[in-house]
Amino acid sequence: MPFGWSWAFIVYLFALPILLFYLLFAPKRAVVAEVASQKTSAKFTKKDIVYIVGLSLLAGFVININSANSLRIPVIVDQLYLGSPRQASLILSGMMLMGILSGICFEGLLARFKKQLIIVSLIPFALGLFMLGVAHNLWLMLIGAMLSGFWYSIVVTSVFSNVSNKISPQLIGHATTLVLLFCNFGGASAAIVLSLFSKINPQPGFAFVIYAIISLIISLVLMFKTRFLSQK
Template sequence: MSVLALSSMLVSAFSVSSALPLMLEHFKNYPAEQVEVLISTPSFFVLLILLANRPLNRWFNEHQMIVTGLLMMSLAGMLPLFVQEYWLVFLSRMCFGLGIGMINAKAISMISERYEGAERVQMLGFRGSSEVVGSAFLTMLVGQLITISWPYAFAIYGFGLVILLLYLFFVPKQSRELPKALTSEERLSPPLRLQAVKLALFAGWNVCISSCISLRVPLIVTEGGLGTPSSASLVLSLYQLVGILSGLAFAPLLRKYGSRLLALSYLALALSTLGIALSSQLVLLALAALGAGFVNSVLMTAVFHQLAEEMPAPLLNHATAIVLVGCNLGGALSPYVLKGMGFLGEPYSVSFSLFAVSCVGFALLAVMTINRRKSDALG
């Protein structure tokens, strides 16, 4: 439970997105895009840490990385509770992102390094559920806290200190250390690096869509007259909470669909985003969001499972960092993707219709990748 708890705050940067309408009102002297960036800013700085993953692993051990990261996440994450100047809030979000970056790759790769076979598949599924449970719980809590005032939303990051205590008391050091020569010198070969980059592309676009849903659902609900900010928070909580089921269902789905799971997930995500685009009632929007939340988690777990299957153990942490770079690029660029789509049409339905079309394209790309891998295997 303590190992899985490390994943529970990895995507919590967007948990405060329900406070966005109130933040837009507070920072009314700033452009809306600049205020939205406060939500996605951590992704840029997670990215910086992930790009420096290899040297950081030489300088710091797992224990030092995780303890430092959790302290930065908690203390910097809670700063807007006490100060509400725009640039101080931006600085706190920057440091918060650096903290997530310190633990991001470790929280995922340590499972693949410590577990094997069916147990690893099950633990990766549970890890996805843990990520979703944490994010959904924090998002739901934000929905209650913003009724007091928007800065209270950032109090949720105090839970990082609880996770730190769990890690210090209950997570043993790695039982089987990797050979030092391998961890310090061996590098990904060009084919393995290309495969990691492909998986980063699949994961990154999935995260971009997920981030855009988190950014736009509150505005769709409030501006479309479908409900209040609190009801938008409830929709987002359900959107994330359904990922618990996907984490538990991952192992059976993998057994049934195997290598086709990635392509089928993108097709299901296309249907879900199209449903969001066409929703005219809160119930329909919630149902479409539920579908998207389920598929988002299955898709991400499928990517990390495929990564663990194809990468040698000594190189897994480095390959995981590459995929996470793609994930965080997807999250960081989401406001700009939305802005770019805005030039094609202002209604939110246009953006999510375009996401649906793109998901069909990624499904076809996944099928082509499967066929190419089979062809290579046959010589």
């Protein structure tokens, strides 16, 4: 007996045992009463604000792109007659699976590139997006989707890692909230941005080419900025 597409949402039930295991086995932090006079009066400096806003914009940008991938890849596959809806869903699955691989590789990449990780990551990320934009077959699209999916996850993880490492512990909560706000805005605005790109150029892959160019420009700007600051 075949199942309808709505049965796919049953996968979310797997979150329930995860929640149960978390509640049963996650260590609980001891609650420590703090005297008001002992509370630190940590505040964001102007440099902190600029740094956090910059990271937030970057995170929102790459999440906007990742959401655009999910929206536009099936359209490209359909309009260019590259394959079936099932094949388009397999491409998206490959892109999502790269997030798991990136989590495994993140520690090694961070140890190798350190502060340069975001700069380095944006280059293959841009390459993957460019491949999506000019793809004329499913294999090229799959490689582009997997490349962008892998390095997207590395960039987002690097953003949160930098926040936790550079910001005072008392202010991490506020900084993380701002980053998450931009992340949600980036994801929610993907459809709007794609419609704006479509008005400029109706080709379905045009948005990815623009995304790739912007990503490469950001990487180059950060590279020159880092070198300039290191020389001072």
